[in-house]
Amino acid sequence: MKTRILGAALGTAVLSGLLVASPAQAKDGVSSARVDPFRGHGGGSVRATVDFVSRTKVRFRNFTVRDICPGDNLPVRARVHWKxxxxxxxxxxxxxxxxxxxxxxxxxxxxxxxxxxxxxxVYLEVSVLDPGGISQRVYKLSTSRYNQYVHPGR
Known part of the structure; x- marks a missing residue:
């Protein structure tokens, strides 16, 4: 009887441990930023999956930059920032x-x-050229993702 109760308690503890999110799951994830089309010209977007590996290392998987129609032959560019x-x-x-x-x-x-x-x-930035201004650019930033190895619980 004691063995059965101990086994059930151990099984419940193991299953409970599997359901708890690790710190990496809490802070990593998809980030994106977008400039919507304006004044009859196209916009742009950037998207990436952020994976913090350690205190000093981060990966941006599937870093994708997209020109949003209408086609205006104006450049769309993006980059990553870190603090x-x-x-x-x-x-x-x-x-x-x-x-x-x-x-x-x-x-x-x-x-x-x-x-x-x-x-x-870290955060992402997307930039499109504003045809209404001389070499003016419109920028959008994604929300920040905090490194869970530096800021546990944030």
């Missing part, structure tokens, strides 16, 4: 959509940021 725990910032090089205003955009695969400083948070 270190010491207050300094960094950003990647711009990536541009080269497929016109199709449904798929341009997928740049995985972008990995690794350094010696701890990364506090």
């Amino acid at each position: 270190h725990t010491d207050g300094t910032n960094g950003r990647s090089a711009w990536k541009s959509d080269t497929n016109g205003c199709g449904d798929d955009g341009t997928n740049f695969g995985t972008i990995t940021r690794t350094g010696s400083k701890s990364i506090s948070r």
Whole structure:
């Protein structure tokens, strides 16, 4: 009888442990930003799945930049930003959509940021040219994702 109760309690504990989210599940996920079409011209979007690997390493999987119709032959570009725990910032090089205003955009695969400083948070930026202004750009930022290895519980 004691063995059966102990086995049931152990089984419940194991199953309960499997249902609890790990810190990586709580902070990682899809991030995106979008500039809607305006003044008869197209917009753009960026999307990536953020995976924090450690305090100093983050991956952006399926980093995709998309030109949103109508087609206006104006560039759409995007990049990733990160903020270190010491207050300094960094950003990647711009990536541009080269497929016109199709449904798929341009997928740049995985972008990995690794350094010696701890990364506090990351976000994405998309930029489109505003045809109403001289070399004016319209920017949109995604919401920040905080690194769970630096900010547990945030």
